[in-house]
Amino acid sequence: MELYENGFTFAKNLFQKNAMTTKRISFLLLISLFSGISLQAVEIYPTNWWTGMKYNQIQLMLYAPDNENFSKENVVINYQGIELLGKNTFENGKYIILDLKIDETAQPGNVEIKFLKSKLKPLRWELKERRKGNGTQFAQGVTSSDFIYLLMPDRFCNGDYSNDRIVGMRDQSLNRDSVFHRHGGDLQGVIKHLDYLQSLGITALWMTPVILNDMPNRTEHGYAFTNHYKIEPRLGGEKAYLALSDSLHARGMKLIQDAIYNHLGLYHFLVQDSPSKDWLHQFPEFTQTNYRDQLYFDPYAAPSQKKVLTDGWFTKEMPDFNHENPFVANFLIQHAIWCVEKFGVDAWRIDTYIYNNLEFMNRCNKALTDEYPNMTMFGETWVHGTANQAYFAQNVFDLPFKSNLQGVTDFQTLLYGILPALNENPGWVEGVYRLYTTLSNDFLYINPMRNVIMLDNHDLSRIYSCVNEDADKVKIAFAWLMTCRGIPQMYYGTEILMPGITWPVDGYVRLDFPGGWKGDKKNAFTGEGLTDKEKGMLEYVRKLGNFRLQSSALKTGKMMQYLPKDGLYTYFRYDENQTIMCVMNPEAGSKPFSMDDYPEMKKDYTNVKNVVTDEILSLENLSNIPPKTMYVLELID
Numbered sequence: 001m002e003l004y005e006n007g008f009t010f011a012k013n014l015f016q017k018n019a020m021t022t023k024r025i026s027f028l029l030l031i032s033l034f035s036g037i038s039l040q041a042v043e044i045y046p047t048n049w050w051t052g053m054k055y056n057q058i059q060l061m062l063y064a065p066d067n068e069n070f071s072k073e074n075v076v077i078n079y080q081g082i083e084l085l086g087k088n089t090f091e092n093g094k095y096i097i098l099d100l101k102i103d104e105t106a107q108p109g110n111v112e113i114k115f116l117k118s119k120l121k122p123l124r125w126e127l128k129e130r131r132k133g134n135g136t137q138f139a140q141g142v143t144s145s146d147f148i149y150l151l152m153p154d155r156f157c158n159g160d161y162s163n164d165r166i167v168g169m170r171d172q173s174l175n176r177d178s179v180f181h182r183h184g185g186d187l188q189g190v191i192k193h194l195d196y197l198q199s200l201g202i203t204a205l206w207m208t209p210v211i212l213n214d215m216p217n218r219t220e221h222g223y224a225f226t227n228h229y230k231i232e233p234r235l236g237g238e239k240a241y242l243a244l245s246d247s248l249h250a251r252g253m254k255l256i257q258d259a260i261y262n263h264l265g266l267y268h269f270l271v272q273d274s275p276s277k278d279w280l281h282q283f284p285e286f287t288q289t290n291y292r293d294q295l296y297f298d299p300y301a302a303p304s305q306k307k308v309l310t311d312g313w314f315t316k317e318m319p320d321f322n323h324e325n326p327f328v329a330n331f332l333i334q335h336a337i338w339c340v341e342k343f344g345v346d347a348w349r350i351d352t353y354i355y356n357n358l359e360f361m362n363r364c365n366k367a368l369t370d371e372y373p374n375m376t377m378f379g380e381t382w383v384h385g386t387a388n389q390a391y392f393a394q395n396v397f398d399l400p401f402k403s404n405l406q407g408v409t410d411f412q413t414l415l416y417g418i419l420p421a422l423n424e425n426p427g428w429v430e431g432v433y434r435l436y437t438t439l440s441n442d443f444l445y446i447n448p449m450r451n452v453i454m455l456d457n458h459d460l461s462r463i464y465s466c467v468n469e470d471a472d473k474v475k476i477a478f479a480w481l482m483t484c485r486g487i488p489q490m491y492y493g494t495e496i497l498m499p500g501i502t503w504p505v506d507g508y509v510r511l512d513f514p515g516g517w518k519g520d521k522k523n524a525f526t527g528e529g530l531t532d533k534e535k536g537m538l539e540y541v542r543k544l545g546n547f548r549l550q551s552s553a554l555k556t557g558k559m560m561q562y563l564p565k566d567g568l569y570t571y572f573r574y575d576e577n578q579t580i581m582c583v584m585n586p587e588a589g590s591k592p593f594s595m596d597d598y599p600e601m602k603k604d605y606t607n608v609k610n611v612v613t614d615e616i617l618s619l620e621n622l623s624n625i626p627p628k629t630m631y632v633l634e635l636i637d
Helices: 009-016 019-035 187-192 194-199 237-250 303-311 326-343 358-371 386-391 411-423 432-444 471-483 532-550 552-556
Strands: 043-045 048-050 057-063 075-077 082-089 095-102 109-115 123-128 148-151 204-207 227-231 254-259 347-350 376-379 452-454 487-491 558-561 569-574 579-585 607-610 616-618 629-636
Touching: 048 326, 057 326, 075 082, 075 095, 187 194, 187 237, 227 237, 227 326, 237 254, 237 326, 254 326, 326 358, 358 376, 386 411, 386 432, 411 432, 411 452, 411 471, 432 558, 432 569, 471 487, 471 532, 471 579, 471 629, 532 552, 552 569, 552 579
Parallel strands: 048 123, 148 204, 148 487, 204 254, 254 347, 347 376, 452 487
Antiparallel strands: 043 057, 057 095, 075 109, 082 095, 109 123, 558 569, 569 579, 579 629, 607 616, 607 629
């Protein structure tokens, strides 16, 4: 296969070292010689489309990996309701992109694509009827009423041992003793434990990517796509993903897909055999992004450095898409719509949001909401500063660029909020004041309730390790997660105090969920082998999660916070039906408490109910808050 030499000759060398791929190609060639089978296969992307779509002008990519003269073909389509508007060719003769318009008269069926210049057999491309239940059974979006569970399929549960290795794929690793190798978890394993997720009050599932990652190594995380239109077979493939989507929706739960627009895997055919050089951002030599989001809005920023931010590669294994190329932009937008319609996706988590072309992202976000009005997107914005983070979301800034992204992964309330509150001594700006101050900056967002709040994720050290394995502090963190504004997201294993830090490698925060494999001595799904401390945390999370599921104030109510007093931080979530008081004392000593400090919320309430213990207390008798405790109290008459 041909590679362009601009700045990534190393990619060609790496590709050629893959002996398994070479043997596979040789085997296919040998078979063709003796059987007469033509290797003139043509791949089609998107693999199908639907009638009745608002997005009805698409670009159909035809790729003939073994035919360098394919672009010279004359293509004909005769199908009622489909108009062939044009044909596009590239410097790589293996590609043709057709401009198609599908009007309202088109009916579901097999569209025949004919080639007039050669003996290539006609292709059949399917036009399908749309998925039923749009807006009610899928593409529902996630809101502050949801509770998200994030898991890595390879590390959660092995439900089908037959797909642990797939013949012909580059990465044949299967070693649970290594954090770098595949462990065998899959989508069937997730389906098997949806009861467990629901028992925690979970309403939405976000998984790290499920799209094909046919890379030579480190394929367990899924962030280096090698074919956008194939679901990873080691996770169970398309059939298993559809089954998971159907199972979630049958339970009233939602599916969040992890989307990647910024980059692709080095072994993707669009890298190894690009239509043209400008499908990827390229430099004279390998250039990595500088990861500095400030360059977008810094009034003094150097344009050359902003270019490195947006156009530099994420890693050597993850080349950078060129969104300024209209064919690339259309390819990615069509794929996004295809995934939602094909698999019944409800919401979109967008990886590495800040490294994309932001004008392109606005266009892509709009294409999804035009087609699916209730669908929501939240982007990964691992930045430092609430103003920085708000820039990438719908905000109040009067700037030339206005983002239409509805919400973000809220790193600010984690890194500059709850973690300092738990780990710093109180001061004028330290400790719980950091959390108060961070939330006071919510005026920068159009709707901060759409931000996804968290305690940890697959890229961060786990909260249990961040607080020096102090379970009482983890309970405070969970109480905050379940009661603060926004959409709470929990990372798998946090509910049973799984430890882990990202040094020296991120694999240590991506260990196996206990009980997901045959022979596991500890089983978090059943409780077998868990310590009393782990069981206690699991039940604590379960109690809070299910209370939140029924609490209108916590899901959609307003928030009022008070200035911390001597290290005691109090806020309220309330609506016309319910008032929840949240009192946080992360310190080692007790703190005095008086309801008189909160006059707006005192009203005529006389009692409170501890939502974790169900204990009823008189407000008059609530005079101090024990050390390392957070009370979640429902005010009652």
